[in-house]
Amino acid sequence: MDSFISFMEKRFLPVAAKVGNQRHLIAIRDAFVTTMPLMILGAFATLINNLPIPAYTNFMNSIFSKTVGKGAEKAYIWTKFGGNAWSGTFAILSVFIVFLVAYNLGKSYNINPLAAGVTALGSFFAVGGLAGMDSMGLFVALIVAIISTEILRRLLGNKHLVIKMPDGVPPAVAQSFAALLPSMITIAVFSLFATILLGFGVENIVTSFYKAVQEPFQGLANSYPSALLLAFITPLLWFFGLHGANMIEPFMQTINAPAITANLNAIKAGKAAPYIVNKPFFDSFVNLGGTGATLGLIIAIWLVGRKNKQYTIVGNLSAAPGIFNINEPLTFGLPIVLNPILFIPYIATPMVIVTIAYFATSTGLVPAATVMPPWVTPPIIGGVIATVSWQGGVLAAVNLVVSTLIYLPFIKIATTIALKEEAERDQAA
Secondary structure, rough: OHHHHHHEEEEEEEEHHHHHHHHHHHHHHHHHHHHHHHHHHHHHHHHHHOOOOOHHHEEEEEEHEEOOOOOHOOEEEHHHHHHHHHHHOHHHHHHHHHHHHHHHHHHHHOOHHHHHHHHHHHHHHOOOHHHHHHHHHHHHHHHHHHHHHHHHHHOOOOOOHHHHHHHOOHHHHOOOHHHHHHHHHHHHHHHHHHHHHHHEEEEEOHHHHHHHHHHHHHHOOOOOOHHHHHHHHHHHHHHHHOHHHHHHHHHHHHHHHHHHHHHHHHOOOOOEEEOOOOOOHHHHHHOOOOOHHHHHHHHHHHOOOOHHHHHHHHHHHHHHHHOOOOHHHHHHHOOOOHHHHHHHHHHHHHHHHHHHHHHHHHHOOOOOOOOOOOOOOOOHHHHHHHHHOOHHHHHHHHHHHHHHHHHHHHHHHHHHHHHHHHHHEEEEO
């Protein structure tokens, strides 16, 4: 085990650290973190409209009996709340993302972040973003945000393209004129690119890209191997002291929003939810107590590790935040980081319970996750909310029990070693 850790520290850790500090990935991660409240609101609002409980629907229809629209569009007025909230959240998600990614990236380059965000937004609409303002345009939004900011920062570095205003002009006005020509050129480049593709028969870049790349990618990311890989990578990175959840967040979010949207649309149409793997799936059934399902680790300490003073103290202190899926006190206090005894269960537990959760969902025993509760929602409750079913709570409870059972023998080994070391110290004294 020591040789493995030494090898990983030498070969893997430098590469992983470099990836984790990559400015483009950080910009994408921070953009999605900013939009998280909107995504949660949009999912909950749609849930209110589509709860699969006839008694609830009939009750709401009887209280708010007024209808709007005609023909197939006719609906009870109370359902418009969810529709309106959706229009202000998921329906314009790509618009938020293209601006925020460019804003964060511009800030990391020490150029005017507002100019970067506005330029990226204009560039996105120049290539057909109007047809993909929702999650359908997410991949194109990310690409446009990165490329437009890279073009803009290089143009801003050309003194011949910067219009300098005289002293005394307000800073906001001066910055706006400084970015005027670079922004115009950047948007023009994307407009020209879209025009050239139009000559080759590509009428809209966003919709064409979605059909050719994004939709197949979602299907690939929805597979069991991809779920297993995500369950493996995150704790592996954490084991070496790297924030695994933050590092894979950009990838997770690119499959998350489209998957939730597709699931909700399918359920609304009376069909089965097509996508199993998304963020609420991991938050509710895999990351029970945090990465590595460490709530099970705390329970295992209470059951068989009480004689291990260090583990007991840290476990007790970590229990309260662990209930809300915050496990940094446990990760660095126990520690889990570079702890050879806990390496196997910390990596294996998420892979085992993600397997249970995936096949429980794919076989129809548990509904697919369609609602994104806040990641700090306690286990079991999160499973109920994410799937809008009691089965989700049962699955989370089963996975919590399984995670505890996996950790038990390793905590017992750690306790035995700790007691032996304590006895040796006493004997030496």
